[in-house]
Amino acid sequence: MLRRSEFLLISVIEPDGQPVGLAKMTVYTAKGEWIISMESFREMLETVRCDDRTVVLFFKSNASFQYAVHAWKWVNEDAENSFIMVVNHHGCGDGTYGTQPYNISGIRYDEQHFATYLLAEKLSWREAVHTFDLDFTNNFGYGIGARQLATYDKSTTLSLTNDFSQDLFSEDIGEVTISVACTDCTTEGGMVVSVHVGVSIGNLEEFTISASPKDFIATMELQASIEATLGSPYSWRQKITSVELGGFTIADILTLDSTLDYYIGFSVSAWQSFSAVTFGTSATLSDSAVAEIDLLNIKHSNFSGWAPTFQPLPISASTRVSGDMVAYSEPALTLHLTVLGIGFEAGLDFKLPEARIHLEGFASDKEVGINVETTLDVTLVAQVGFAGVDLVEDPIYNNSWPPTKDTIGITPDSNSVTDVSGFPRKGVTCPNKGGEKVIIPRNGRGGLRVPVLNSIGRMAVTLEKETESKFGSSLWEPEKSNGMTCPRFQDRIG
Structure with missing residues (x-):
């Protein structure tokens, strides 16, 4: 019944105390150490009771009870004899869904009730296990019972769905007023996160995070109003908001928290005439994209499938205008992790995309409008490092698309057109x-x-x-x- 290594399932707990999944841990003991998970013989048990010093196991039959007596009789033969039992049961351990290791140093038997009273000392996970592999993922593969999987059916996906639409700024540059609004700035979908930790004799030797998009779409539509000819270039960038996404805890081994920061960048140059211009794009990331980030050595990280697809949004202008505009949205996902008391950070920054538009107004005796040339640049970057230290960057995906050209009509306000001086007239x-x-x-x-x-x-x-x-x-x-x-x-x- 006792083993040199043991396969364990540990509850992964959200901040509100609810389970979000299971972590799979394989523990390897040193010579003279033994470990067993109660999950490995749970089918033999009728019920379980725990307190601070005792774990009581009631077996279903005398045969099962006698099997345990035979397997554990050596414990009472010497005061130094003990083994580690991992108990996963309501009321045992921290929280409703806690998984608790105990050091078992003595056993008393109740043959009439098929019960064993285990003299138990609660241990922290860092005290109980020193060499192990830990994985948190929805894809466990073989070896997990249907009962365990049915108990925990929540997704590991961090939701990224947010609406950041708002007025951004209105600023006077000399005699020129520039106003920019996010008329449709959103992120949809989420990010599926998996974690792998490898510890040997208490030393952290492997620490990787795998992240994949889930139905992820980023949309940016800006409306920029410039109330005169602009002589000098103008640029603006700001973090619009920061959203707490939540996280989880795996015993006292690993804690993860996450935030989503949202940045907008805008610049304009060579602008002639008053106009209000609306433009933007929607970008989608494939669910098959994978970022495997090595937090101990980012150069060992692997990225695949991150090329986005785009859906341009209609471009409109209120008057004939010439000039250049650049705009981008930049969702930035940051994971704050603590493993064995060591703090790490991992980030995924998505500039999706940087849209550059060149506008050139024209007029003839048959048609008036604007020629538009649009260029899209994409930059996806991973960042890792110790908490509180400058992070190291590694590019995930960079690309520039050839310019696309179009001709648009102009949509003036049918009730009030502001003249070049910025004053409306009747x-x-x-x-x-x-x-x-x-x-x-x-x-x-x-x-x-x-x-x-x-x-x-x-x-x-x-x-x-x-x-x-x-x-x-x-x-x-x-x-x-x-x-x-x-x-x-x-x-x-x-």
């Missing part, structure tokens, strides 16, 4: 090509800024009456409305 109601009424505001110089339709029939751009010669006078057949001049939209426009 306007006049005029019919558009579809017979609906639109507000035609005055610009800062007394002329009219006129929404027209582009070649595919969408609202395209605001034109200023003073510059009608640039676009052809055929666009400007005036009609009267409320005593003011309105443009007449020609059939060939749209």
Whole structure:
């Protein structure tokens, strides 16, 4: 019944005391040491009782009872004789689901009730076991009974689902006002975390974490408003929030806590004209991606399958504009770990992606709009090290995609268009090509800024009456409305 090595299942406990899974531990004893898990003979037992100094086992039959008497009789033969029993039972150990090692140094038998009274001393795990392998994963493989697996069916996934959408900043740069909002900034899904610890004679020799995405999607949509021509480049980066994700504890061997930090970066340069621009992208990571991080030597880490896929979000602008914008969201998952009293940190930073857009407005006698060139860069980085010390980085995945090109129409506000000076003006109601009424505001110089339709029939751009010669006078057949001049939209426009 006693062994030199033993396979154990240890409850993995969340901070609220509930089990999140099972850790598999294989313990190897030194010469003269013996260990047994109560799980290995639980089917023989009727019930179990524990207190601080005694573990009482009631066997189902006399045969089972006599088997234990024979196996353990050597314990009472010498005061120095003892063995370690690992008890996994309600009321034994710390917490409802605790797994507790005891040092058994004497036994009293009750043959009438098929009971053994074990003289027991509670041990910490670090006192009880000195050489072991510890794994926490949902994929145990063979050798785990269906009863144990059925008891613990929670996932090991850390949830990363959060909505970070908010106004980011509004800042005056000289006479220019820049306002940026996260109109749709979210993360969805989670990260499945597995842990392996290898200890030999009390020394930590192996410590690895495996992380894989689970239905992970990161979406970033920004709206940037710039209320004049910007002469100098401008950049901004900030941590938007930090979210506690929770963690777990495995006896007094391992503790894990986790946080998700969310960063946004934005820059703009060579910007001409007032405009509000909305752009972004959605990135997905494959569930087959794996990061095997060696916390003792990051150079031994392995990464595979981390190439993301993208779904561009529609780009829109309120006026014809030229310039360059760069934006990125950066979810950063940090794991805070303590094993055998030693603190570690491991991080996964996902810049998903860095989107660079170059906008170049154009106008002709048939169409007005913006040519857009978009470039995507992705940087995924792992970081590890001791807690409180600068972490060492190791790239997981880096890539830049060739630029994509598109042409977009322009979507002005139909009720109020802000002129280049940043001051809204009252306007006049005029019919558009579809017979609906639109507000035609005055610009800062007394002329009219006129929404027209582009070649595919969408609202395209605001034109200023003073510059009608640039676009052809055929666009400007005036009609009267409320005593003011309105443009007449020609059939060939749209």
